[in-house]
Amino acid sequence: SxxxxxxxxxxxxxxxxxxxxxxxxxxxxxxxxxRKEISAAPLVxxxxxxxxxxxxxxxxxxxxxxxxxxxxxxNSVLEVSLVTPNKFSCVLEPVGANNILSVDLLCLAxxxxxxxxxxxxxxxxVRQIVSSASENKPKAAMPTYDGKATNKATGVLLKEIExxxxxxxxxxxxxxxxxxxxxxxxxxx
Numbered sequence: 471s472x473x474x475x476x477x478x479x480x481x482x483x484x485x486x487x488x489x490x491x492x493x494x495x496x497x498x499x500x501x502x503x504x505r506k507e508i509s510a511a512p513l514v515x516x517x518x519x520x521x522x523x524x525x526x527x528x529x530x531x532x533x534x535x536x537x538x539x540x541x542x543x544x545n546s547v548l549e550v551s552l553v554t555p556n557k558f559s560c561v562l563e564p565v566g567a568n569n570i571l572s573v574d575l576l577c578l579a580x581x582x583x584x585x586x587x588x589x590x591x592x593x594x595x596v597r598q599i600v601s602s603a604s605e606n607k608p609k610a611a612m613p614t615y616d617g618k619a620t621n622k623a624t625g626v627l628l629k630e631i632e633x634x635x636x637x638x639x640x641x642x643x644x645x646x647x648x649x650x651x652x653x654x655x656x657x658x659x
Contacts, residue, residue, distance in 0.1 A: 473637070474520060476516055479514065481515075513540055534550075538562060543564060546562050546564050547562060556577040558574070559575075561603050571603055574597075575597070576596065592634075593633065596632075596633070597631075599627070
């Protein structure tokens with residue numbers, strides 16, 4: 471219950487690994503650019519968690535808009551066409567890009583577990599489909615064995631991303647005080 475509400479977030483990349491080699495990461499240039507994030511300033515944005523009956527869940531639309539704003543520019547989300555617990559679709563125009571992107575996020579699996587009154591763990595596997603909004607979307611794209619597929623003819627990028635988040639509520643300084651800080655260790659693959 472303390473988790474519900476709007477939180478100020480500061481996200482720092484601490485490590486980038488390519489255990490299967492640079493080519494399966496997207497190539498040497500992609501890996502080098504990703505590793506530059508390690509020394510970059512923290513990404514600062516707002517995130518929101520809301521009640522869904524008996525569970526507290528991430529407000530996906532609010533959080534996508536907030537993160538996109540922080541990373542791609544204030545007005546980068548042009549349209550959100552679908553928001554359900556398992557599918558999110560939007561149109562993005564990153565500042566400085568010469569392309570408008572259509573993005574679909576499909577939740578394939580999720581799990582959450584309350585460890586104790588201060589620790590909450592969750593994981594989610596999402597299929598991310600990104601294509602040019604000016605092109606017709608293909609009916610299907612098959613992933614390669616590494617979970618990524620690019621259809622060169624249509625420019626579709628397909629990834630399956632697993633994110634594991636370990637949240638800890640920082641103990642209040644005062645007895646019976648309100649929780650005002652939550653830390654998170656997160657891994658995405």
